[in-house]
Amino acid sequence: GLLRVDHVGIAVPDLDEALAFYERTFGLRCVHEETNEEQGVREAMVAADPDGGGARIQLLAPLRPDSAIAKFLDRNGPGLQQLAYTVRDVEAASAALRARGLRLLYDEPRRGTAGSRINFVHPKDAGGVLVELVQPA
Ligand code: V0V
Numbered sequence: 001g002l003l004r005v006d007h008v009g010i011a012v013p014d015l016d017e018a019l020a021f022y023e024r025t026f027g028l029r030c031v032h033e034e035t036n037e038e039q040g041v042r043e044a045m046v047a048a049d050p051d052g053g054g055a056r057i058q059l060l061a062p063l064r065p066d067s068a069i070a071k072f073l074d075r076n077g078p079g080l081q082q083l084a085y086t087v088r089d090v091e092a093a094s095a096a097l098r099a100r101g102l103r104l105l106y107d108e109p110r111r112g113t114a115g116s117r118i119n120f121v122h123p124k125d126a127g128g129v130l131v132e133l134v135q136p137a
Helices: 013-025 068-076 090-099
Strands: 004-013 029-036 041-047 056-064 079-087 117-121 131-135
Touching: 004 068, 004 131, 013 041, 013 056, 029 068, 056 068, 056 079, 068 079, 079 090, 090 117, 090 131
Parallel strands: 004 056, 079 131
Antiparallel strands: 004 079, 029 041, 041 056, 117 131
16 A cells, blocks of 8 residues: 655756755755666755655656656646655555556566655556655665
């Protein structure tokens, strides 16, 4: 099952500018930053409670024009792109949702932030929301 909201992903054209905006405007702190070549993103996790267990905000900037985030920005401009839930077992959670008739984007989990394992539900099968499942490292 789903344990809690892990993070909310926001598509941004420029990661450094977005980080500066979130720090300066909302006082959020960057707790992690990495490049994920497979997903075609440079991403940063920011938090209101850097030492607590609260949900993170994931700022996502495109590495390549053919990436998911680049396509999203072309179509919608910057904004909310995904809602991610923490799960204990991403294979089991994916199988349970498949059994309920939802399309998972990947047959096998892929690598997400900080060594996590991730999969996604197609937004057309989840009320227009790109839902991510995250099994933390
Ligand atoms: C597309 N659609 C969305 C959407 N992206 N709806 C809600 N939220 C989104 N983010 C709608 C779009 O408006 C179309 O609706 C329809 O879906 C198109 O579906 P499609 O042609 O099958 O696919 P694409 O080419 O638009 O791609 C959408 C998907 C793609 C979701 C398949 O973005 C994808 O593979 N995403 C998963 C990977 C990802 O997002 N990576 C970046 C984050 P109409 O116009 O037909 O009504 S990486 C990450 O999260 C990491 C590293 C992490 O968390 O650790």
